[in-house]
Structures are given as C-alpha cells and as structure tokens.
Amino acid sequence: MKSARIIKPKEPLEVQETENSKPNGSEVLIKVQSCGVCHSDIHLWKGGYTGPNGQFMKTTDRGVKYPLTPEHEIAGIVSEMGEDAKQIFKKDEKVMVYPWVGEGLCPACKTGNENLCDHPRSIGVYNDGGYAEYVLVPNYRYLLRIPDEIEVDIAATLSCSALTAYSAVKNAEIRPDNNVVIIGTGGLGLMAIQLAKAVFGARIIAIDIDDDKLKIARNNGADEIVNSKSNNAIQEIKEITDNSGADAVIDFVNNSKTVESDMQFLRRRAKVVLVGLFWWRVETKPDIYAY
Ligand SMILES: [Zn+2]
Ligand SMILES: [Zn+2]
Incomplete structure (x- = not known):
C-alpha cells in the first residue's frame, strides 16, 4: 500500500x-x-x-x-x-x-x-x-x-476535535440556565458551542478577536458574541450576564492573556476549563476565585 x-x-x-x-x-x-x-x-x-x-x-x-x-x-x-x-x-x-x-x-x-x-x-x-x-x-x-x-x-x-471539545464541555459541568463563555471560535470552539447548546442547552457567549469568525459562531449557536479586541469586552460580558459573571469559561486559546481575562468575569463557583497544549501564567492575582 x-x-x-x-x-x-x-x-x-x-x-x-x-x-x-x-x-x-x-x-x-x-x-x-x-x-x-x-x-x-x-x-x-x-x-x-x-x-x-x-x-x-x-x-x-x-x-x-x-x-x-x-x-x-x-x-x-x-x-x-x-x-x-x-x-x-x-x-x-x-x-x-x-x-x-x-x-x-x-x-x-x-x-x-x-x-x-x-x-x-x-x-x-x-x-x-x-x-x-x-x-x-x-x-x-x-x-x-x-x-x-x-x-x-x-x-x-x-x-479529535469534537472529542476534545466534548470533554471540555463535560468538565465544565454546565447546566441549562448557565452563562457559558467560550474563548476562541476556531474548529474546537465551534464544536464546543454546538455541543454545549445541543447537550446542555446553556446560553453561550462566544469570544474572539475576529468579527468574521464571531459571525460563524453565531450561526453555529452562540447566543451572544463579543470581540475581545474592544476595550470594554469584560464589561460587555458582565452586562450580558446581568453583572453575575460567567458560570463556566472554556478557553480554547489558553495563553497568559486570555486566562488572565477569564478570571475577571467569573461568577463565584464558576468552572474554568483550559484546553490546549500550552501552559499559562497568571501574573496578576485574580479578584474573583473560581472555586
Ligand atoms: Zn488531533
Ligand atoms: Zn496506559
């Protein structure tokens, strides 16, 4: 062969x-x-x-x-x-x-x-x-x-991609009334949006730096989209969640920058799931704790 x-x-x-x-x-x-x-x-x-x-x-x-x-x-x-x-x-x-x-x-x-x-x-x-x-x-x-x-x-x-996304969504322990933030709307992010919606029916807030990708995310089931390049992205997320913050964040970018911002819109008891090969460092102490 x-x-x-x-x-x-x-x-x-x-x-x-x-x-x-x-x-x-x-x-x-x-x-x-x-x-x-x-x-x-x-x-x-x-x-x-x-x-x-x-x-x-x-x-x-x-x-x-x-x-x-x-x-x-x-x-x-x-x-x-x-x-x-x-x-x-x-x-x-x-x-x-x-x-x-x-x-x-x-x-x-x-x-x-x-x-x-x-x-x-x-x-x-x-x-x-x-x-x-x-x-x-x-x-x-x-x-x-x-x-x-x-x-x-x-x-x-x-x-590979769907299984990785499925595992991330499962580890986030999502409930139907949850606000779930998904960072990164590439292949894995789009899979996660569809799975989180189909399996758990949660409200999905998709975040990316590319408006075209965010449009695709919306077509794949994201309820809200936020471009994190905007200066008030964190504020936008807080407003979308009525100031309560996200119940779960699934971060498919998983670098120091995104993980640092993840920490700023977490609700108490929120779950953060980091997906990817690369390590991260949080340089500032988050003021909201995940657990
Ligand atoms: Zn693979
Ligand atoms: Zn073994």
Missing part, C-alpha cells in the same frame, strides 16, 4: 510503498476514506513544539519515532478482520477510528482514560496513522460505526 510518511522532521512527506498488515485476533484493517489535518500533525512534522519558556520540546524525547505515517483523525471502511473481530464487524462497514490507544496497564488505562496513558500508543502519533491507503487498528473496540446520515469526511474529525 502507499503511505505518505514523515521521514525526517521539516522535510516534505514522502509517498512510500509499505507492506499491508494482516490483522490478527481482535485487530482490524481499515481502508482509509477520509482523514483530518490536525494542528498536532504540524508539531509532528516539525519534530516538536515551542514550550512555555521558549525551549523546543522534541517529539522524539516523548517517544515519537520517525519515519512515521501521521494522522489520527481517520474514517473509512472495514477491509479485513482478525478472527475475534469478525463477530463484531462486517467487511465494508463504515467506521471511524478512536486513535487514543493506550498500553492498557497504567492507572489512566485502568480507569478508562486511555487517552491519558503513561505509555501511549496513539494511532498516527506513536504508530502509523491515516495518511495511507490502509491503517491497522489494534482492537475492534477502537472503532465506531458511522450512521448513514453522517458523511465520512465529517466523521473523520470527530475523534
């Missing part, structure tokens, strides 16, 4: 001919039909990312090995199955892949949080991923059938 692989960081991906894996036991071979492009693929391709103090955090220091076929947002059809998987799936079934595979033995895996595994084996990060004609999934339990009404292209991205 053909795979587009990162041979060495920062060099163009190379299309290589690699052996098709034969699935055994619970393994399933998926014929890839659609893949996302995630920001973490860029980090994989660059060989790392810049940390909080400007130092470069290398992916190889965290167990990534090159050459690697990247991409973890994968959807396609079942091609071949190991004996055990044949009882669960049929050939040609439309499926999406849960890529956050753990080794199954650490405390996180044992409590069902494989995505936080101490020794991750994520597909497309530590093992070959979706930029290939086929991908080997280590167990049928990492597959989810795609309902007919959902397109494969949409389903592919759900296992």
Whole structure:
C-alpha cells in the first residue's frame, strides 16, 4: 500500500510503498476514506513544539519515532478482520477510528482514560496513522460505526476535535440556565458551542478577536458574541450576564492573556476549563476565585 510518511522532521512527506498488515485476533484493517489535518500533525512534522519558556520540546524525547505515517483523525471502511473481530464487524462497514490507544496497564488505562496513558500508543502519533491507503487498528473496540446520515469526511474529525471539545464541555459541568463563555471560535470552539447548546442547552457567549469568525459562531449557536479586541469586552460580558459573571469559561486559546481575562468575569463557583497544549501564567492575582 502507499503511505505518505514523515521521514525526517521539516522535510516534505514522502509517498512510500509499505507492506499491508494482516490483522490478527481482535485487530482490524481499515481502508482509509477520509482523514483530518490536525494542528498536532504540524508539531509532528516539525519534530516538536515551542514550550512555555521558549525551549523546543522534541517529539522524539516523548517517544515519537520517525519515519512515521501521521494522522489520527481517520474514517473509512472495514477491509479485513482478525478472527475475534469478525463477530463484531462486517467487511465494508463504515467506521471511524478512536486513535487514543493506550498500553492498557497504567492507572489512566485502568480507569478508562486511555487517552491519558503513561505509555501511549496513539494511532498516527506513536504508530502509523491515516495518511495511507490502509491503517491497522489494534482492537475492534477502537472503532465506531458511522450512521448513514453522517458523511465520512465529517466523521473523520470527530475523534479529535469534537472529542476534545466534548470533554471540555463535560468538565465544565454546565447546566441549562448557565452563562457559558467560550474563548476562541476556531474548529474546537465551534464544536464546543454546538455541543454545549445541543447537550446542555446553556446560553453561550462566544469570544474572539475576529468579527468574521464571531459571525460563524453565531450561526453555529452562540447566543451572544463579543470581540475581545474592544476595550470594554469584560464589561460587555458582565452586562450580558446581568453583572453575575460567567458560570463556566472554556478557553480554547489558553495563553497568559486570555486566562488572565477569564478570571475577571467569573461568577463565584464558576468552572474554568483550559484546553490546549500550552501552559499559562497568571501574573496578576485574580479578584474573583473560581472555586
Ligand atoms: Zn488531533
Ligand atoms: Zn496506559
């Protein structure tokens, strides 16, 4: 089969001919039909990312090995199955892949949080991923059938961006009467707006620095939009919430600046959920406490 692989960081991906894996036991071979492009693929391709103090955090220091076929947002059809998987799936079934595979033995895996595994084996990060004609999934339990009404292209991205947003929304412990501020209306923010609305019915206040993106946020279910470039953004949020502040803030930008302002419109007992790879520092003491 053909795979587009990162041979060495920062060099163009190379299309290589690699052996098709034969699935055994619970393994399933998926014929890839659609893949996302995630920001973490860029980090994989660059060989790392810049940390909080400007130092470069290398992916190889965290167990990534090159050459690697990247991409973890994968959807396609079942091609071949190991004996055990044949009882669960049929050939040609439309499926999406849960890529956050753990080794199954650490405390996180044992409590069902494989995505936080101490020794991750994520597909497309530590093992070959979706930029290939086929991908080997280590167990049928990492597959989810795609309902007919959902397109494969949409389903592919759900296992990363939608899942991250869903987890953030769930951790915010939103109630229907809550004012929920969502910072950042990129892919994750838009997912969170739709989920917070559909699952919890909360009132959503979307914040961004780009009016065009805010318009899209409104079309995706945001009840109120605020451009944080405006001088009185914090005041606007206070007014929208009748001066009570936000019951929850989900911050998808998560840098020192946004986190500092998050602290200024929190209601007592409010939850703050910070999403992202990067660390933050609050330099001023917030006058309202989250808990
Ligand atoms: Zn991703
Ligand atoms: Zn584990």
